[in-house]
Amino acid sequence: MQASRLPAYVDILVIPLLNLLTALFVAGIIIAIIGENPFTALSIMLKGAFIYKGGLGYTLFYTTNFIFTGLAVAVAFHAMLFNIGGEGQAAMGGLGIGLVALGLGGILPVPIVILLAIIGSAIFGAIWGVIPGYLQAKRGSHIVITTIMFNFIASSIMIWLLAGLLMAPNQMSPETVSFADGVMLFKIHQILNSMGFSVARSPLNLSFVLALLCCFAVWVLIWRTRFGYRIRATGFSTKASAYGGYRPEWIIILVMAISGGLAGMMAVNEILGVQHRVILNFTSGYGFTGIAVALMGRNHPVGIIFASLLFGALYQGGAELDFEFQTITRDMVIMIQGLIILFSGALAYMFNPFLERIFLANKGQKEPENG
Amino acid sequence: MADFWFQFLLALDSSIRVATPLILGAMAGIFSERSGIIDISLEGKMLMAAFVAAAVAYGTGSPWLGAIAAIIVSIIASLIHGFACIIHRGNQVISGLAINILASGLTVIIGIALFRQGGQTPTLPKSARFNSIELPFAQYFADNIPILGVVYKELISGHNILVWLALASVGITYYILFKTTFGLRLRAVGEKPEALDSAGISVSKMRFQAIIIAGILCGLAGVYLSTATGAGFVKEMTAGKGYIALAAMIFGKWRPVPALFACLMFGFLEAVAARVQGAEFPIIGEISSDLLLALPYVLTVVLLAGFIGGVSPPRAIGQPYIKER
Numbered sequence: 251m252q253a254s255r256l257p258a259y260v261d262i263l264v265i266p267l268l269n270l271l272t273a274l275f276v277a278g279i280i281i282a283i284i285g286e287n288p289f290t291a292l293s294i295m296l297k298g299a300f301i302y303k304g305g306l307g308y309t310l311f312y313t314t315n316f317i318f319t320g321l322a323v324a325v326a327f328h329a330m331l332f333n334i335g336g337e338g339q340a341a342m343g344g345l346g347i348g349l350v351a352l353g354l355g356g357i358l359p360v361p362i363v364i365l366l367a368i369i370g371s372a373i374f375g376a377i378w379g380v381i382p383g384y385l386q387a388k389r390g391s392h393i394v395i396t397t398i399m400f401n402f403i404a405s406s407i408m409i410w411l412l413a414g415l416l417m418a419p420n421q422m423s424p425e426t427v428s429f430a431d432g433v434m435l436f437k438i439h440q441i442l443n444s445m446g447f448s449v450a451r452s453p454l455n456l457s458f459v460l461a462l463l464c465c466f467a468v469w470v471l472i473w474r475t476r477f478g479y480r481i482r483a484t485g486f487s488t489k490a491s492a493y494g495g496y497r498p499e500w501i502i503i504l505v506m507a508i509s510g511g512l513a514g515m516m517a518v519n520e521i522l523g524v525q526h527r528v529i530l531n532f533t534s535g536y537g538f539t540g541i542a543v544a545l546m547g548r549n550h551p552v553g554i555i556f557a558s559l560l561f562g563a564l565y566q567g568g569a570e571l572d573f574e575f576q577t578i579t580r581d582m583v584i585m586i587q588g589l590i591i592l593f594s595g596a597l598a599y600m601f602n603p604f605l606e607r608i609f610l611a612n613k614g615q616k617e618p619e620n621g
Numbered sequence: 622m623a624d625f626w627f628q629f630l631l632a633l634d635s636s637i638r639v640a641t642p643l644i645l646g647a648m649a650g651i652f653s654e655r656s657g658i659i660d661i662s663l664e665g666k667m668l669m670a671a672f673v674a675a676a677v678a679y680g681t682g683s684p685w686l687g688a689i690a691a692i693i694v695s696i697i698a699s700l701i702h703g704f705a706c707i708i709h710r711g712n713q714v715i716s717g718l719a720i721n722i723l724a725s726g727l728t729v730i731i732g733i734a735l736f737r738q739g740g741q742t743p744t745l746p747k748s749a750r751f752n753s754i755e756l757p758f759a760q761y762f763a764d765n766i767p768i769l770g771v772v773y774k775e776l777i778s779g780h781n782i783l784v785w786l787a788l789a790s791v792g793i794t795y796y797i798l799f800k801t802t803f804g805l806r807l808r809a810v811g812e813k814p815e816a817l818d819s820a821g822i823s824v825s826k827m828r829f830q831a832i833i834i835a836g837i838l839c840g841l842a843g844v845y846l847s848t849a850t851g852a853g854f855v856k857e858m859t860a861g862k863g864y865i866a867l868a869a870m871i872f873g874k875w876r877p878v879p880a881l882f883a884c885l886m887f888g889f890l891e892a893v894a895a896r897v898q899g900a901e902f903p904i905i906g907e908i909s910s911d912l913l914l915a916l917p918y919v920l921t922v923v924l925l926a927g928f929i930g931g932v933s934p935p936r937a938i939g940q941p942y943i944k945e946r
Contacts, residue, residue, distance in 0.1 A: 280730070284730065284731065284734035285734065332712075332714055332715075334714070334718065385922070385925070385926045389925075389926040389927050389928075390927065391922070391925035391926045391927070392925065392934070394659075394661070394714050395867070395868075395871060395921070395925060396922055396925060398661070398864055398867075399864075399868065399918040399919075399921055399922045400918075400922070402861060402864065402915060403915050403918050403919060403922075406911050406912060406914055406915030406918075407912075407915070409911045410909050410911040410912055413911070414909070538718070538722060541715070541718060545715070576737070577730075577733055577734050578730070578733075579729065579730070579733060579740075581725070581726045581729040581730050581733075581740070582726065582730055583726070584722060584725050584726035584729075585722075585723060585725075585726025585727050585730055586726070587722055587726070588719050588720070588721075588722035588723030588724075588725070588726055588727075589719075589723060591715060591718060591719035591722060592701075592705065592716065592719035592720070592723065595711070595712060595715035595716070595718075595719060596705035596706065596709075596711035596712055596713075596715045596716030596719055597704075597705050597709055597711055597716075598711065599709060599710075599711070600709050
């Protein structure tokens, strides 16, 4: 990453928007090439995401997933660690919820089981993040490769358990039995309807509130605590931070624990919020989307909320495309996601020379007037 | 006992089949990473190539035209990677990931637009595929020469041309990397690019050449999947093979011959996993094939952590080169 000489608002607003527009422009060209109208597709997506009945609820439901996985990637990014293991960490988080809910459900009171299940998801996710963190810090293995491998290992473990030890008896699909009655999070539409508002059904549940609380917690952690300062110092320069008396190894390990824990909590939304049992592949790529979210959101919780909303809308709107078009499916959203990662991640600074010419040229003319 | 040996021979034979795309992918990874460019986009390039190979082979009826088109598309994906990482000095991991995700989406979208079969290509007729080549006298030797004849028939004969190409690619990679000036420069650019730069050789050009070669090899791996072992493209048909190839490359410590053995070992694990499903063994009991399939990943993690010998990747890997002025 290179330092930018551009004014802050250009860096925070103009560049991400420009990158997003470029990605959408390329996606539009591809839609046109396969013979559909990109503007019709866009309007159907927007209607599906925000206007149709229940659309907004679904959008916010997906948003919740992306906030968790986006925060996970962002926290690690602050220490210059690239955690691509969100997928595996979230899967393990689901396992944590399942073990708590199936083991203690019916024994302990429901609210305590729910609380322990949420903690379980964070702990299992954290364990799946902390091992690659430890291996990076103490044994020098590259975190990118280790987290990729851990995604596959997690997937194998889940298949092994869900098609074996934990598989519900008398049925064919690899999933556990349903959790005990009441071991689930309230749906937002239930709460609002009971308060007298009329809201359409959607899977949106209290995890959304949990996700927003996590955003606040991450903001406090990174920008308002001494530990957060150390994280950023380690990210800036491992050597400098070691010189400053910190132990970068421990910071790497702890950051990966937090990152993994956040990714693991994505399972709260899917498993405790909707499925009420552990199923295979419930992570469906949301861990990878977290990378796009963190890149777009510039690793800041506020940015991540907006970027998650964008991806939530893309996912929900993308589902609508399935109904409306014969040739466009949800895979379009995956492609758009790839383009966004390309333009706002790998090619993030493509427009910098161009923008520097525009903004710095203006500044150059103004300076004599001020001085 | 004889039956056991025959089963073992068949397992070895299918190891080679499973290992073929891994070998091509691992050699691609070696070229790219030895030049200093991290390449986690092996998976995406293979997937794109597999789709294009099947689509073009179906359209034209010629597997060769399919292969050429697939290689071109895979090279284009490499060039996008190069555009982002070499020209714009973008993050190589992010760029690779973008290509992988893009490939997952694009192959299905274009597949549906062209064939309307949910992202698959129609099944290819035999004439549009690379078929297995029976070596001369296979049946005669099997009948008349004990042991070796059977080995010849089952293990050596009956592979398609891409299997042979994959095996040849190991020798070619070794030769290019360690016996030519180009190879010396390629290795230097991944270790100490400034040295090459001061010798008046363009770092960017070297790296572009390396990733183009990687593109060709990934293209062949994709061609193998959809038009040699498979009879058409299926959504997500690479199923992590690009990542296993990456693991094999690391396992082979960025060297062609050890990487070949890593690929064969990973291929053997998969072949065995397919055979032990549900079987009971003395003492150890039932082996889970799901866990067996995770072994390549576990072994790679253990190796990377330095528990079985040290691993040192090319020194300048992942760092964009900034020319001094």
